[in-house]
Amino acid sequence: MLTLTDFNTLTFDCYGTLIDWERGILDAVRPWLERHGLQRLSDPEILEAFASFEGACESETPAAPYPAILQEVHGRLARQWGLPPDPAAAAAFGQSVGRWPAFPDTPAALQYLKRHYKLVILSNVDRASFAITNRKLGVEFDLIVTAQDVGSYKPDRRNFEHLLAALAKSFGTRKTDVLHTACSLFHDIVPAKALGLKTAWIDRRRDQSFGASPQAGDSDEARRPDFTVRSMAEFVACHQRQFSAD
Helix, strand or coil, X not given: CCCHXXXXXXXXXXXXXXXXXXXXXXHHHHHHHHHCCCXXXXXXXXXXXXXXXXXXXXXXXXXXXXXHXXXXXXXXXXXXXXXXXXXXXXXXXXXXXXXXXXXXXXHHHHHHHCCCCEEEEEECCCHHHHHHHHCCCCCCCCEEEEHHHHCCCCCCHHHHHHHHHHHHHXXXXXXXXXXXXXCCHHHHHHHHHHCCCEEEEECCCCCCCCCCCCCCCCCHHHHCCCEEECCHHHHHHHHHHHHHHC
């Protein structure tokens, strides 16, 4: 097993790892669908359509702020399901990130880990959206890097390269000091591993379909994290066991 105490910096994906973005997405989209009589759509159908369109929009317009990405995704969902354009609903969806809830175990886990690590965010959103989210997380992060800062979206390697450069400049952090912690194999584990980072997979979906995150099409080795747990609470429990054994 990976030794968690070998690292001094945890870099986190936020949405899906610390924030329950799938619940947030569904809560934002369901009322609009119900107004049009589309209650029949299952949660997996909604989330997998979202994943497809979000990834495409981020690739096509990497400099667009995340609220604009969400607005475009909403329009494409409407076209896929034969619904009329709804600019007001699309705009509301674009501003919904701040309402997405934290996972119940997130604040306490971060407060514990803050005593042992520098905590860093690498997120596919804009600064304004993350600032609202940050109020729910219960800690002050040592560094925050967003897609807006980089001008591209994960899984683009530029986001990870920007992160590593910022860590080295701010703290003298080396790549070997960093454990990148995330739920998405596609957005995070595969590109982080490709750059030589150690990775921890927070497998919150527990063998369900890939939901709001596209399925990673890389090799088994490219997708294989260095460490896997099912929640942030389990991550903390593993750290506590290793820390007490040191």
